[in-house]
Amino acid sequence: MRVIVCVKQSCKELNPFDACAVEAALRIEGAEVIAVSMGRPDVEDMLRYLTRLGVSRGILLSDRAFAGADTLATSYALSLAVQKLRPDLVLCGRQSIDGDTAQVGPGLAALLRMPVIPYVLEMSVTEKEAVCRTRLGDRTAPLPAVLTVERINELRFPKLRSKVGVTEVWDAETLGADVRRCGLAGSPTKVVQSFENQSGRRHCRMISKEELRTTVETAMKTPRVTLSSAEHTGKRLSAVWAVGEKAAEKAREIADTVTVIRETDPTALLERATREKPSVILFDSSLESRVLAPQVAVQLQTGLCADCTKLETDGEQLFMYRPAFGGNIVAKIRCTTRPTMATVRTLEGRCAELILAGGRGVIGQEEAMQKAARAIGAQCAASRALVDAGKAPYEWQIGLTGRTVSPQVYLAVGISGAVQHVCGMESAHTVIAVNPDKTAPIFDYADFGVCATAEEVFSLLCEEK
Ligand SMILES: Cc1cc2nc3c(=O)[nH]c(=O)nc-3n(C[C@H](O)[C@H](O)[C@H](O)COP(=O)(O)OP(=O)(O)OC[C@H]3O[C@@H](n4cnc5c(N)ncnc54)[C@H](O)[C@@H]3O)c2cc1C
Known part of the structure; x- marks a missing residue:
């Protein structure tokens, strides 16, 4: 063979x-x-x-x-x-x-x-x-x-x-x-511009590790303000195809007419796209879509931008935003062929109200992390570094190529705050970051910060009240 x-x-x-x-x-x-x-x-x-x-x-x-x-x-x-x-x-x-x-x-x-x-x-x-x-x-x-x-x-x-x-x-x-x-x-996908990521930035108040537990409890009770989605005063595309309802939600933000496509078989979708010639096809970023979209794109010989965090248009073409490799940089991408295709990040419909996410900084403390999560009633999650180290399952991964969540409270421990992680949790109502390095970028994306190690905070969270 x-x-x-x-x-x-x-x-x-x-x-x-x-x-x-x-x-x-x-x-x-x-x-x-x-x-x-x-x-x-x-x-x-x-x-x-x-x-x-x-x-x-x-x-x-x-x-x-x-x-x-x-x-x-x-x-x-x-x-x-x-x-x-x-x-x-x-x-x-x-x-x-x-x-x-x-x-x-x-x-x-x-x-x-x-x-x-x-x-x-x-x-x-x-x-x-x-x-x-x-x-x-x-x-x-x-x-x-x-x-x-x-x-x-x-x-x-x-x-x-x-x-x-x-x-x-x-x-x-x-x-x-x-x-x-x-x-x-x-290669039809071209980077138009790159710039520093500003999305998700917050004003961080530093607190002591002893204040952490009460801060989590108070943040859990804070009424959640539902932000009315921003007025879309900018230009819009006239028509867009969206494969599935989740992608359609994103498509409606930038297009007047959205055709929701139910075909999930690559051959059926390819045939329909060849016949009807849409100018844009959007997919969500589910595991299934990440297999379907490239199969269709290569046969249409068109560009596919993966895991877009934001879409924008000048009324004629679609611009797709995606964190670039390395640094806190986001790239604005356009596609020179038609249809323009993209998989877009969509928020998880339901997620836990309190998430305790661990990064590389919790390695060696995985059990303590799970114990701490149980003590405060949190669901565990992870950065890619923890998943790649084999210390957490992929299902826990939050970020660009993991889940996108919006809990009431996101407690990030031992996570540096790379843009690829932040884009998966920036919709949390309150973000609390724990890191011994007070210059860690995660503090720029947190409402509260604790300058401490994972060991210190996990043992405090596990203490009987
Ligand atoms: C295309 C692409 C897609 C990606 N997708 C994702 C994704 O979906 N999700 C994701 O998370 N990443 C993703 N990444 C990786 C991302 O760029 C970062 O490498 C990753 O998020 C870093 O994880 P980390 O913060 O846990 O590790 P590090 O960046 O290594 O940070 C570890 C942190 O732990 C702190 N620390 C050290 N010791 C301790 C201690 N004792 N207690 C507490 N803290 C301590 C350190 O100060 C440091 O800030 C992607 C990258 C690329 C290129």
Whole structure:
């Protein structure tokens, strides 16, 4: 069986989700595993390393023409390489940790006309089919198929005497690629402007750790002011498609006519969009939509902006806002092709009234955190750092690629306040932050701040009153 694993180098390392995909491939008995990556020439070193683990061949797609690719252009180049290699199975990591869009796997599957099984937690592969347990339930697909893998295992280390295997570099010509569909030229999503995030900023009053419990209790009783949604005095689009009711709510903020689409099958949606030619299609950011949207976008050869936190229009085109990678920066993005497609963050309909969220700063204190949460009647949540460290389930994650919540009180402990986290909790009525670093950005987004460690506040919260 020939298995291709698509891998990306993110932040100078093998993307952790892709590392799990490589390990999953190496565990398939008798499989010939080929790793394919797109990137700069130095990425070949990473592929060489993978050959020491048992990957039989590493193929680097590298060409100036590939530079600046968004997910559409990336899926296109990868699809050409996969077609040449004729695999029985393609594995991708669920997402890369820099982009976090989770679009490439489903997009690649659609271009290859293969079924996709996303969010794989466990897999068993025979000659004919893949049977998987996923975040969306049990799924089976006939081979060849594309699977996107969660962080389900640890990548092995090379054996001491392991030898470096074969790696090759393929350029656009080798792939037979249409360079107009590659790199920057083939990427319809363009950053118009970047600026510092101002959304969610509050005036923070510092309190002592001893005052924390009463502050939480008082904040829980404070009547909640429902802000009437701001007057939309700006320009509006005339017509927008929204897939599902949640996306429709967002669409109504910027468009006069919203067509609510019920089709959730990619082929049906693709056919209807091809026939009726909408100028904008919006999706919510649910796990299901994050699989559906890229499959439709690549086939319409249009741009898809993931996890938008805000939409805006000049009356003609749609501008999408999304936190940029690194720093407290938000990017304003437009799409040069039609339809413009985006997945938008939507508020959770119902969430707990009191949330205790832990970040990297609570590592080693997870049990104390749960005990403290029980003591004050809070639901636990987490930053991505805590989830990535394997200390909290993904379902706990708040933020850009997690849940968006609006509790009465959000108590953030050991969380630094990255824009990708803040955008998931900025609608909380009262935000209380605990951090030993008084310069931590989270205090800029909190109503009350406690300069203390997680250990200190958890033991105080657990004390009998
Ligand atoms: C595309 C993309 C999407 C992302 N999506 C999300 C998302 O959905 N959700 C999310 O949360 N992040 C997300 N991130 C990651 C985000 O950028 C940050 O890296 C992450 O939020 C940091 O988590 P943290 O605040 O827990 O960790 P850190 O930034 O490492 O902060 C840890 C904090 O703990 C404090 N601390 C240290 N010791 C203690 C102690 N003893 N007690 C208490 N505090 C202590 C430190 O002072 C520090 O402020 C995303 C990133 C990208 C690029």
